[in-house]
Every structure is written in structure tokens, then in C-alpha cells.
Amino acid sequence: MAELLKVDADRLWSTLAASAKIGTHKTGLRRLALSDEDKAMRDQFVAWARQSDYAVKVDKIGNIYVRREGSDPSLPPVVMGSHLDTTIEGGRFDGILGVLGGLEVLRSLDDAGIETKRAIEVIDFTDEEGSRFSMSMVGSLTYTGATELEDVYELTDKDGKKLGDELERIGYKGDEPLGERTFDAFIELHIEQAPELDEENLDIGLIVGSYNIRGYRVMFEGETAHIGPTPMDRRHNALTGAGYMIGKVNDIGLKYAATNGKTTCAKIDVWPNIYGILPSEVELTIDYRHADMETLAQMKAELDAALVESCTRAQVTSRITKTWKFGDDGFDPELCDMMRAIVPGITERHKEMLGQAGHDAYSMASFGVPTVMIFTPCIDGITHNTAEDVDWERTIPGLNLMLNLVEQRANRPAP
Amino acid sequence: MAELLKVDADRLWSTLAASAKIGTHKTGLRRLALSDEDKAMRDQFVAWARQSDYAVKVDKIGNIYVRREGSDPSLPPVVMGSHLDTTIEGGRFDGILGVLGGLEVLRSLDDAGIETKRAIEVIDFTDEEGSRFSMSMVGSLTYTGATELEDVYELTDKDGKKLGDELERIGYKGDEPLGERTFDAFIELHIEQAPELDEENLDIGLIVGSYNIRGYRVMFEGETAHIGPTPMDRRHNALTGAGYMIGKVNDIGLKYAATNGKTTCAKIDVWPNIYGILPSEVELTIDYRHADMETLAQMKAELDAALVESCTRAQVTSRITKTWKFGDDGFDPELCDMMRAIVPGITERHKEMLGQAGHDAYSMASFGVPTVMIFTPCIDGITHNTAEDVDWERTIPGLNLMLNLVEQRANRPAP
Structure with a gap:
């Protein structure tokens, strides 16, 4: 040699x-x-x-x-x-x-x-x-x-x-x-x-x-309203939906951390993002990755369920505006x-x-x-x-x- | 008359x-x-x-x-x-x-x-x-x-x-x-x-x-890091801390909704707010209000506890940068x-x-x-x-x- x-x-x-x-x-x-x-x-x-x-x-x-x-x-x-x-x-x-x-x-x-x-x-x-x-x-x-x-x-x-x-x-x-x-x-x-x-x-x-790396953007859609008088049960605060989701996304990542699975929310865009108004549109970017394809699919299923729960709890709707993958x-x-x-x-x-x-x-x-x-x-x-x-x-x-x-x-x- | x-x-x-x-x-x-x-x-x-x-x-x-x-x-x-x-x-x-x-x-x-x-x-x-x-x-x-x-x-x-x-x-x-x-x-x-x-x-x-209306801004502080390789247990994602808090803030509001208590997160500012980087600084505005001063204090105590929990779970720190009240x-x-x-x-x-x-x-x-x-x-x-x-x-x-x-x-x- x-x-x-x-x-x-x-x-x-x-x-x-x-x-x-x-x-x-x-x-x-x-x-x-x-x-x-x-x-x-x-x-x-x-x-x-x-x-x-x-x-x-x-x-x-x-x-x-x-x-x-x-x-x-x-x-x-x-x-x-x-x-x-x-x-x-x-x-x-x-x-x-x-x-x-x-x-x-x-x-x-x-x-x-x-x-x-x-x-x-x-x-x-x-x-x-x-x-x-x-x-x-x-x-x-x-x-x-x-x-x-x-x-x-x-x-x-x-x-x-x-x-x-x-x-x-x-x-x-x-x-x-x-x-x-x-x-x-x-x-x-x-x-x-x-x-x-x-x-x-x-x-x-x-x-x-x-x-295997996957990412997607979710648009949470609610309704603008005054934060003062609007009763809690009549709110459609898109940021609340995104907030619940951010927490759940991290929970899922922690669950799969032992096998090096990862989930991330690092980017969020809020409209109108003003103190006194319930936001009507929030776009959140979610990333998840795992070496094993089957585990990845399982993570995705849990993320999907988390999104439904988050939207229900916040009384907002959501739609996925973009997806990507690499690796x-x-x-x-x-x-x-x-x-x-x-x-x-x-x-x-x-x-x-x-x-x-x-x-x-x-x-x-x-x-x-x-x-x-x-x-x-x-x-x-x-x-x-x-x-x-x-x-x-x-x-x-x-x-x-x-x-x-x-x-x-x-x-x-x-x- | x-x-x-x-x-x-x-x-x-x-x-x-x-x-x-x-x-x-x-x-x-x-x-x-x-x-x-x-x-x-x-x-x-x-x-x-x-x-x-x-x-x-x-x-x-x-x-x-x-x-x-x-x-x-x-x-x-x-x-x-x-x-x-x-x-x-x-x-x-x-x-x-x-x-x-x-x-x-x-x-x-x-x-x-x-x-x-x-x-x-x-x-x-x-x-x-x-x-x-x-x-x-x-x-x-x-x-x-x-x-x-x-x-x-x-x-x-x-x-x-x-x-x-x-x-x-x-x-x-x-x-x-x-x-x-x-x-x-x-x-x-x-x-x-x-x-x-x-x-x-x-x-x-x-x-x-x-x-009685109260508001405050919380700065969540973490550490920037790459979202791909950084293990879940080593992350200090400030947005994750804010996300947990947004959910808990809403939960507290819902708990007091029967007596017309209200809690709101409507504004959030994230840095650097880029897909691939864990955010190190997130400022969240929180508002809460109630007609009864004693209940208001109780809500505040629960919000304080929620902030500690959110930061612990996300491995970030927080500090209150501004407070206000009116009414x-x-x-x-x-x-x-x-x-x-x-x-x-x-x-x-x-x-x-x-x-x-x-x-x-x-x-x-x-x-x-x-x-x-x-x-x-x-x-x-x-x-x-x-x-x-x-x-x-x-x-x-x-x-x-x-x-x-x-x-x-x-x-x-x-x-």
C-alpha cells in the first residue's frame, strides 16, 4: 500500500x-x-x-x-x-x-x-x-x-x-x-x-x-377580534393554535429522542402580531427527522394528531401550505x-x-x-x-x- | 321632568x-x-x-x-x-x-x-x-x-x-x-x-x-443551534418555551372563562426566526384581565407557575421586560x-x-x-x-x- x-x-x-x-x-x-x-x-x-x-x-x-x-x-x-x-x-x-x-x-x-x-x-x-x-x-x-x-x-x-x-x-x-x-x-x-x-x-x-428529513409549513387560520372583551369561548386565536402545536411538536421529539429522532419549530410568522388583536393568521414551520423510515412515519402520524388537537382546543383551522423532504x-x-x-x-x-x-x-x-x-x-x-x-x-x-x-x-x- | x-x-x-x-x-x-x-x-x-x-x-x-x-x-x-x-x-x-x-x-x-x-x-x-x-x-x-x-x-x-x-x-x-x-x-x-x-x-x-387589566412581556432566552443535528436534550429553543407558555396561558383563561376572566397571547417576536436555526430570543406579550381583584391575583399566580414549567420543559430562561396595568x-x-x-x-x-x-x-x-x-x-x-x-x-x-x-x-x- x-x-x-x-x-x-x-x-x-x-x-x-x-x-x-x-x-x-x-x-x-x-x-x-x-x-x-x-x-x-x-x-x-x-x-x-x-x-x-x-x-x-x-x-x-x-x-x-x-x-x-x-x-x-x-x-x-x-x-x-x-x-x-x-x-x-x-x-x-x-x-x-x-x-x-x-x-x-x-x-x-x-x-x-x-x-x-x-x-x-x-x-x-x-x-x-x-x-x-x-x-x-x-x-x-x-x-x-x-x-x-x-x-x-x-x-x-x-x-x-x-x-x-x-x-x-x-x-x-x-x-x-x-x-x-x-x-x-x-x-x-x-x-x-x-x-x-x-x-x-x-x-x-x-x-x-x-x-430522513421532512418539513412542512402549517397555516393556522382564526379570526381577528379585540383581546379585551371577546369571551374565551368565542375566540379563534391562530397564535393559540400554533402555541399548542409548538409544545406538542417538542413533546413528540422528546419521546423519540432516545433513538435520535428530532422535531423542531424554529420559525413562526404572525398576522397582525399586534398586542390588542387576536391574530387571524399564523404560519409555523415544522421539521422532523429520523434515521428509520418507519419511525419517521409514526412521528408524522403523531404530529398529524397533535395538529388536530391543537386546532380543536384553539377553535381554529389549519392547512399545510408547503412540504419538503431531503436526505x-x-x-x-x-x-x-x-x-x-x-x-x-x-x-x-x-x-x-x-x-x-x-x-x-x-x-x-x-x-x-x-x-x-x-x-x-x-x-x-x-x-x-x-x-x-x-x-x-x-x-x-x-x-x-x-x-x-x-x-x-x-x-x-x-x- | x-x-x-x-x-x-x-x-x-x-x-x-x-x-x-x-x-x-x-x-x-x-x-x-x-x-x-x-x-x-x-x-x-x-x-x-x-x-x-x-x-x-x-x-x-x-x-x-x-x-x-x-x-x-x-x-x-x-x-x-x-x-x-x-x-x-x-x-x-x-x-x-x-x-x-x-x-x-x-x-x-x-x-x-x-x-x-x-x-x-x-x-x-x-x-x-x-x-x-x-x-x-x-x-x-x-x-x-x-x-x-x-x-x-x-x-x-x-x-x-x-x-x-x-x-x-x-x-x-x-x-x-x-x-x-x-x-x-x-x-x-x-x-x-x-x-x-x-x-x-x-x-x-x-x-x-x-x-382590572394587566399585561407583561416575557423574553425567553435560549441558544442558537442547528436544528438538524442538535439532540433534543441539548436544545435551548426559546420558541419552544414560548409555545408551551402560549398553550398554558390559554388553558388558564379557559379555566376562568365562567367568571369572564380572560388571558391572551397575540404578539410574539422571534429571533432569528429562520427555518434552520433554533431561536435564542423570543419576546411574548401576555395579557390577563378579570373584574375581581382577588381572582386576578390567582390568575397571576397560575401564570407565574406556567412560566416556570414552560421554561423548565424547554430548557430556556425567561425574564419579564415590561409590565403595565389599566382599568x-x-x-x-x-x-x-x-x-x-x-x-x-x-x-x-x-x-x-x-x-x-x-x-x-x-x-x-x-x-x-x-x-x-x-x-x-x-x-x-x-x-x-x-x-x-x-x-x-x-x-x-x-x-x-x-x-x-x-x-x-x-x-x-x-x-
């Missing part, structure tokens, strides 16, 4: 340190998609790519493709990618490690003087976090055609600014068409977002599949086997896991691209929070796994 | 019909405070006043005073008043009937050729509804000094427009100082806001006091007795009641002005809704009560 390649951990750390200075917020980052900070980070990423003579292309939704050419440019590239944007209270590693780690893989191959048969690319996907325009995984989902480009351009932030205009303003509305590239493989390295690896003292998570498309068995073969040469401290969050990798998998993910530990599993942090020593093994996986994949015989 | 005076019901109806054309929305009105519609209605009100040679003054918060002079201008005036603004889905009578009914009282005295010893005034209070700048009873509370004028000018609507600027824009930032007038009495006629008179087939409610200042016994003496000459279909909602009258009462209210029936008690409607025949008796009360009060011997 050939000696395994290693990334330059110090160089990658200095790259991450430079990123941590762009949009610094408390101990983390506030680098919202298509903000001035996002533009500055994109400019830096492109500058780094050009310093190494990698080709740079930008597509119509602003995804940036950095390419280290292969000896046979006609073969589809092996692609790494994640995102450089953060949430409003984000950390320095979520998404960023996958992109700048990908850049480090290219640089390490340069250092080692290794030419690959296939080209290797790194993608910075636009607006993965969805913290500004209320849609997440914007770049990858739009690339795959899961959402229409024209609709996405019209998304507005809280100040009424349109995503398309902001993309143009920061100079990243590119020309590359969407959905027309062929990828040999897609690999996303990401910090874990639960304290699993951290607590079990493991350094690498091989993500061989995903939780059902499994990861590529061949890529999983390649990871399994490489990892023992790097560390014994690894295990196989299921992804639990939305990632651009799922967009790629659902688009038919052979996909896999690698998780590295995150201290206490805290992400989407400025306190997000990593143990650097324990982060490097995952990067070395990505480097070797990409190199072997890019150099395997052409079909 | 002298023959009782009567208003001109047809004239008042045509006045209300003209008002119903300014800011028409569905079958009701959308005449938000300091909007173009509010300006148009104020202009119309002032024009009507001038047609009858009544003096018009405007104070610094935009309250409009229309005055029919008395034979002794040195005596404090008898004052009627309410508001011409509506909620975002408002009706044609809430507030409006009190102001335009007051105008009709002046006109009816003109018709009858009656001069009064004291002047009689009608006030249109600025922004009673609070639907635009998130504070209700703006005009009357600012007049009494319960809130600082400078602070109130800085209140912003959802588009960031300031109340002070909007007042200036529509031309109603007047010169009259606040809090310096002496009122002999304040009388507010208002449609009822519960179906009590309507259902009991009564035409007049003599409002001799108020429910504790009783109405004037002498004015109540005058109403009781007059009403049998008008109709047998009346009863004494307690007010249950916030009204400008409570601001006046808390300022030490001898105050009383008159309620007229409202079909099904529906207000703050475009479906708000009245039975006109059953509305007139209340107006006749106000006319005679005002006339007798204004003509009683000087002290």
Missing part, C-alpha cells in the same frame, strides 16, 4: 485564520450571503485560486468553481465543495472548512507534484445557510434545477433587497449555465453538528447516508467503500454515521452525482453559533482522508 | 356613511393612524366642525379638540371623545361612533337652540388602536404624560417611519400643550366589544367601572348617578357593566378627570374586524343618553 498523502495543516490553518477576519462577529463570523463580507471572502478565495493558477468560473447563481486541471480534461472532474457564507451568528468552520480544505487538497497535490487523470474542482456554493433570503442551499438547489433561477433571483431579504440584484452588486452573477456539468464524484467535508465524534473521542465520521437519496456505495479502504491508514478513531442536517451534498446526491461526506469533530457539537470551535489536531485526519480519496478517485482508470 | 333631547339619527348616519368611505377595506375600514386615510378623515372632521362654527385646536400629539363655546368660557368644558383611526382590519363604528356621535351632540344642541353654561368639546384622540406604531392609546396617554412626547415621536412603523414625522407629514403636529387643560367631565360612547348587550337584547350599557381607576360616581337618573326616560333596556378593553376614557380617568363610558350594542360583539356592524335603531338610545348627560352636566350650577 502506497504511503498516504498529507495536507499542510499549518497552511490550511493560516487560510482559515484569514477567513476568520472577514466578517468577524464576537468569536465567530457574520458573513451573510451576498453581503459585503461574502464578497470580500469570495474575492479572497478567487485570489488564492489564481495564485495557484487554478481556473475560476462562476455560474448564474454565483457558485464559484475552482479547477485544477487533469491530464485528461475530457473526463468529468472529481469535485469537493461546501459554502463560505455563515448564519447571522455563525462560526469559523461550518461550510468554510469544506471549501478551504478543498483548496488545501489542490495545493497539497501541487506540493507533492502529483498530476491527476481527472481534473479536481472545489465549489463555493452560494447561500447555503439561508439566513438572509429565507431559503437554504440556494446555490446547490438552484444548480440542480430543484428551484427556478428566476424565482430565486426574486427572493428578498428583510430590507426588501432582491437576491438577484445583490448577486449582481457584489459581482458574482456569472455566465456559466446551471445543471450542465458532469461530476465524477462530489465530496463534502464538514464539521459535525452534534457532539457525537467529540464525545466519543473519534476524529473522523464517514457519512454513508442521511437521516432520502443515499450516498454512493463505491465512494463509501473507497473511504472505508483509506481510513485505517489514517486513524483508528473513526466510525460510520448518518448525516442529520441539510448540506449541499444532498443536492448533489439528489441530482444523481455519486456523493459522500466526511465529518470532523466539533467541540461540544456547537455550530450556528459564534462559539463554534474545533480541536485542530483532530480535524486534520478528516482532511487527509479527503485528500487521498480525491487523489485516488481522480486517478482511477477511466471507464 | 323636562322632555329629553334627541339626536338627529339620520344626520348622524349620513356622517358615519361619509366616514365609511374614507379608507374603505372590505366591508369595514383600514384607516391606520397618521396614514393618508387618517389625514383625510381628520380633514373631514375639522371641516364639519368649521361648518358649524366650532373652534378647532390641535395639540402636540395630534389630538383634535372641537369646541362649542359655553356662556361662561372660564368654566372647564364637558368633553366627549374617542378616536377616528382603526385597526388594519377595522370596522366602521369602533371609536368613530364616539367622535362623530359627539359631533352630533353639538349639532343637536344647535338645532334645539340650547346654550350651555360650560363649553362642550369633542376630542379625536390620535392613534388609539396602536396598529401601526405598536403602542395603543397614544394620544390620550401622551396627553396625560404617561408617556414622554419625545419617545412617542420616535416610535416607528414597520417601514421605519417615525410617528413624529408622520404627524408632521399629515399636518397634525399642533401647538397646543399637553396635560394643561381642565376637563369638567369626560364621556366616551363606544360600541360594546363583546356580544353582551346584543345577546341580552339591551340597548345601553352604563359603564360604571372597568375590568384600576374607577369611573366617577356622580357621573354614574347622572346616567342612572337619565336612562329610564330613554329606555328600559339597559344595564350596568364593567369595561373590558383599553379606551381613551381610562387614560382620562387615571389623569383624575371625572369619567364615564356608555356602550351601545354591537352585532355578535364582533369588533376589530371588517365585519363589525350595529343595529342602528338600538344604537340611538345610547347617543340620546350622551346628549342629555352632556347637556345636564354642562348646565349644572357652577361650583
